[in-house]
Amino acid sequence: xxxxxxxxxxxxxxxxxxxxxxxxxxxxxxxxxxxxxxxxxxxxxxxxxxxxxxxxxxxxxxxxxxxxxxxxxxxxxxxxxxxxxxxxxxxxxxxxxxxxxxxxxxxxxxxxxxxxxxxxxxxxxxxxxxxxxxxxxxxxxxxxxxxxxxxxxxxxxxxxxxxxxxxxxxxxxxxxxxxxxxxxxxxxxxxxxxxxxxxxxxxxxxxxxxxxxxxxxxxxxxxxxxxxxxxxxxxxxxxxxxxxxxxxxxxxxxxxxxxxxxxxxxxxxxxxxxxxxxxxxxxxxxxxxxxxx
Amino acid sequence: xxxxxxxxxxxxxxxxxxxxxxxxxxxxxxxxxxxxxxxxxxxxxxxxxxxxxxxxxxxxxxxxxxxxxxxxxxxxxxxxxxxxxxxxxxxxxxxxxxxxxxxxxxxxxxxxxxxxxxxxxxxxxxxxxxxxxxxxxxxxxxxxxxxxxxxxxxxxxxxxxxxxxxxxxxxxxxxxxxxxxxxxxxxxxxxxxxxxxxxxxxxxxxxxxxxxxxxxxxxxxxxxxxxxxxxxxxxxxxxxxxxxxxxxxxxxxxxxxxxxxxxxxxxxxxxxxxxxxxxxxxxxxxxxxxxxxxxxxxxxxxxxxxxxxxxxxxxxxxxxxxxxxxxxxxxxxxxxxxxxxxxxxxxxxxxxxxxxxxxxxxxxxxxxxxxxxxxxxxxxxxxxxxxxxxxxxxxxxxxxxxxxxxxxxxxxxxxxxxxxxxxxxxxxxxxxxxxxxxxxxxxxxxxxxxxxxxxxxxxxxxxxxxxxxxxxxxx
Numbered sequence: 001x002x003x004x005x006x007x008x009x010x011x012x013x014x015x016x017x018x019x020x021x022x023x024x025x026x027x028x029x030x031x032x033x034x035x036x037x038x039x040x041x042x043x044x045x046x047x048x049x050x051x052x053x054x055x056x057x058x059x060x061x062x063x064x065x066x067x068x069x070x071x072x073x074x075x076x077x078x079x080x081x082x083x084x085x086x087x088x089x090x091x092x093x094x095x096x097x098x099x100x101x102x103x104x105x106x107x108x109x110x111x112x113x114x115x116x117x118x119x120x121x122x123x124x125x126x127x128x129x130x131x132x133x134x135x136x137x138x139x140x141x142x143x144x145x146x147x148x149x150x151x152x153x154x155x156x157x158x159x160x161x162x163x164x165x166x167x168x169x170x171x172x173x174x175x176x177x178x179x180x181x182x183x184x185x186x187x188x189x190x191x192x193x194x195x196x197x198x199x200x201x202x203x204x205x206x207x208x209x210x211x212x213x214x215x216x217x218x219x220x221x222x223x224x225x226x227x228x229x230x231x232x233x234x235x236x237x238x239x240x241x242x243x244x245x246x247x248x249x250x251x252x253x254x255x256x257x258x259x260x261x262x263x264x265x266x267x268x269x270x271x272x273x274x275x276x277x278x279x280x281x282x283x284x285x286x287x288x289x290x291x292x293x
Numbered sequence: 294x295x296x297x298x299x300x301x302x303x304x305x306x307x308x309x310x311x312x313x314x315x316x317x318x319x320x321x322x323x324x325x326x327x328x329x330x331x332x333x334x335x336x337x338x339x340x341x342x343x344x345x346x347x348x349x350x351x352x353x354x355x356x357x358x359x360x361x362x363x364x365x366x367x368x369x370x371x372x373x374x375x376x377x378x379x380x381x382x383x384x385x386x387x388x389x390x391x392x393x394x395x396x397x398x399x400x401x402x403x404x405x406x407x408x409x410x411x412x413x414x415x416x417x418x419x420x421x422x423x424x425x426x427x428x429x430x431x432x433x434x435x436x437x438x439x440x441x442x443x444x445x446x447x448x449x450x451x452x453x454x455x456x457x458x459x460x461x462x463x464x465x466x467x468x469x470x471x472x473x474x475x476x477x478x479x480x481x482x483x484x485x486x487x488x489x490x491x492x493x494x495x496x497x498x499x500x501x502x503x504x505x506x507x508x509x510x511x512x513x514x515x516x517x518x519x520x521x522x523x524x525x526x527x528x529x530x531x532x533x534x535x536x537x538x539x540x541x542x543x544x545x546x547x548x549x550x551x552x553x554x555x556x557x558x559x560x561x562x563x564x565x566x567x568x569x570x571x572x573x574x575x576x577x578x579x580x581x582x583x584x585x586x587x588x589x590x591x592x593x594x595x596x597x598x599x600x601x602x603x604x605x606x607x608x609x610x611x612x613x614x615x616x617x618x619x620x621x622x623x624x625x626x627x628x629x630x631x632x633x634x635x636x637x638x639x640x641x642x643x644x645x646x647x648x649x650x651x652x653x654x655x656x657x658x659x660x661x662x663x664x665x666x667x668x669x670x671x672x673x674x675x676x677x678x679x680x681x682x683x684x685x686x687x688x689x690x691x692x693x694x695x696x697x698x699x700x701x702x703x704x705x706x707x708x709x710x711x712x713x714x715x716x717x718x719x720x721x722x723x724x725x726x727x728x729x730x731x732x733x734x735x736x737x738x739x740x741x742x743x744x745x746x747x748x749x750x751x752x753x754x755x756x757x758x759x760x761x762x763x764x765x766x767x768x
Binding site: 019031036037039052098118122125160161162218219226239253257260267 | 406407410454462468469470475477480483552556558560561566577578579586588589594595627631690695733736740741747
């Protein structure tokens with residue numbers, strides 16, 4: 001065996017070498033992760049050349065500025081798309097949140113014959129791929145005369161809301177039953193308990209539900225694309241609007257890419273702000289609702 | 294052995310269900326037969342009994358329901374339901390031309406799609422109506438017994454109060470359930486039934502009819518014949534779907550875990566900086582990242598400019614499209630690893646320090662510590678997460694669709710089914726329903742298979758997670 005001192009020195013050099021390797025790896029990969037974002041910002045602010053295709057990373061006639069953002073609001077209908085998305089998001093997140101809270105309360109706090117079968121039934125329903133029923137949903141909306149409208153989008157985003165009761169129910173399960181029983185002794189009805197006892201105690205999970213269902217319409221694009229016609233850009237949400245900007249035809253990548261990046265920066269900023277402002281509740285809601293070991 | 298006993302248990306359970314149902318029905322009928330006139334009248338026409346018993350508003354509501362139901366069946370549902378359930382076909386009259394004043398004019402025939410859709414909808418309405426009818430008879434029988442025993446019946450006010458108290462769950466569940474029934478259950482039944490028809494581009498309503506074909510589509514999918522049959526294409530897509538899901542899940546998992554270990558190592562400084570560099574990626578919505586990446590990797594994109602190359606990152610078809618496939622997995626790592634880092638950091642901090650110290654005292658080297666302590670602990674804590682991720686990746690529509698659109702196309706290998714070389718089952722399903730020659734029948738067969746795969750995997754997770762078993766523990 002080595003003597004104590006030598007061992008320590010060997011250990012220390014090994015630590016230094018190991019740590020330096022880690023620093024190098026983290027730096028290299030960290031930069032790799034940041035680069036696409038930097039490129040997005042760079043393109044968003046690149047006013048000239050205003051083409052998507054550039055032949056040098058830093059072109060000779062490079063000019064930075066806010067021109068693309070100006071173009072975004074004047075030459076495309078981005079302002080309208082923002083408003084549409086916001087409208088759809090507010091409506092569908094209100095309905096979804098209500099549906100989830102109602103379903104979760106019934107399953108968590110009340111006991112009735114059909115409870116287990118219904119819970120299992122809804123769990124299994126949630127396992128079908130959403131695309132499978134998409135076409136049928138389209139036919140149903142068409143039969144109702146609702147396609148190509150924002151209301152159709154709201155319905156599609158929120159009608160199945162009750163199915164994702166799982167995390168919220170987990171949260172309700174952790175609220176002590178004694179509170180409910182105390183209220184019942186005081187003569188409160190289930191209705192009162194729901195509104196006056198459970199809801200006030202469930203701020204984290206409500207915010208979590210609101211947040212996730214609010215963000216959905218900003219990111220979904222498949223359902224929106226099926227329901228909204230390509231020929232009515234005034235009904236686009238930001239997702240299909242931005243998609244269409246660079247995929248409309250063969251040349252649109254070159255023409256609109258810088259404007260697309262500007263739009264992406266705006267959407268990214270909105271979602272980041274939402275997440276940061278609600279981060280605390282997000283973590284609380286999920287960890288209390290899901291982790292129960 | 295255990296399988297067999299499980300089977301008998303299921304059979305017993307099912308048998309018990311029908312036995313209970315039977316005894317309930319007979320109890321209901323004996324209640325009607327031995328009861329007074331009111332339950333019998335409620336049997337014949339909803340609500341009449343209640344009106345006789347003095348619950349006038351309730352009775353009128355019941356009666357109104359029946360009137361509406363009858364009107365619905367006579368003017369709308371009955372026609373579709375009859376064709377859907379009893380004719381054995383989905384419509385019999387195709388669009389045809391009729392001579393009017395010497396000019397041929399097209400006359401609309403049956404619309405198979407509407408017959409199927411409205412047929413299912415009417416069937417759901419009938420089931421709901423029967424449920425209400427049973428409730429109505431039951432209520433009348435109970436009222437009858439109460440009246441005989443000299444009890445007072447509930448007033449309208451008391452009845453209403455029940456729906457915000459002991460029956461509050463009905464009030465709570467009805468609105469979400471209607472949403473689910475119309476926009477999840479109905480479409481699902483519709484699409485499942487489509488799998489047993491020949492609904493494709495050659496049978497598009499309203500011009501043409503489609504009809505039941507039994508298990509023909511399933512047979513098509515599973516019969517290997519020739520070199521480019523549908524079955525062969527299906528197997529190729531299925532194989533890639535699994536390869537993709539496996540690599541995507543585990544690459545993210547292990548790489549994320551290693552980064553998390555590095556960032557969380559005690560002697561490493563600037564932890565916040567490193568974490569932020571990775572987590573920043575989460576700020577951009579998924580679809581933006583993917584569109585951006587697809588343009589960065591374009592043959593005219595910035596990556597080729599920087600390297601001075603001209604590589605078709607996302608559309609090179611050589612070597613079974615290996616370059617696009619690798620690029621998809623790399624982009625997916627870029628998106629997914631930040632999430633894994635966040636999750637793993639949380640769990641790593643929970644591993645008790647004593648474990649590590651004991652291992653060090655025993656002379657274990659870092660690699661042994663990782664394999665013997667960190668990994669088992671992580672696997673234990675994240676097992677369900679891994680399965681959920683795997684299922685998520687099997688159905689990871691966005692990554693494939695926005696990066697390559699399923700492409701590049703390869704007519705030699707995928708010609709028969711209109712699939713492309715990076716298609717997953719779900720993107721293939723999507724293409725089959727949305728392109729110019731839709732094959733709804735095959736799409737829904739694929740959908741059923743995707744469901745069977747993801748549902749069985751999800752059920753494993755669900756049954757393993759303690760959350761469901763210890764439901765009452767926290768209350």
